[in-house]
Amino acid sequence: MAVLAADLTSPKGELQPAWFGDLAAALAVWIPLGEAQAPAGATTEQADRVTTAYVYWRGFKDVLLRAAGDPNSVSIDSGDVSLSFTKDQRDRFATEVDSWKAELDAAIADVGAGAVTVIDNAPRASFSQPIVRAF
């Protein structure tokens, strides 16, 4: 089963549309790019794991890059709304970026190794609290 945008978008997935301007447009590009990351010979499950990790890595990194900065709190304009990120929230995004990059690397490596890994798609506690809306 191929990864769908709805699988990665809240409430089923981890990406909140409010963090982005047009998340659907981005996912329409990022999902095929993620699928292309899977090495030849990957099973469907392995390819989905690679795709999921790639898209989350791109998504969280996109937010982090826009929120990067020295202030303890910074607003980002995602097109329709302005969001304010505290330093702690930015740190959590940085952790997400790192963890999904590691997951992506592992998922790709596991294809060659023939490993099968169950993806942990459970919602993460770190994002259970909504990002503060600035305006």
Added chain:
Amino acid sequence: MFDETPGGRYRVNGVIVDAEGKELKGDAAKPPAGDSAGRDPSDVHSGPFQDNFPYREVLEAAGFADQEAVANANDEELLAVDGIGPARLKEIRAYQGG
């Protein structure tokens, strides 16, 4: 140390001079209208990247050689660039008046 700068000006040991070697100061020492290459600063669709082009470094690293390449790229191509997401794409398009 001798470097030619736009507008018939020359930099000699850090000092801007005219073609006759006379030191230029203030506005006279500044480049002519346009950026350092003498380009029209309002042209955001062609030629080399303006200095303030959004995410210029990211785009250059991804192989976009100039503003025209970005203008000619569709949204999907830009979103495929690592470091460009929907919001940044919107900024780029807004900069180019799109």
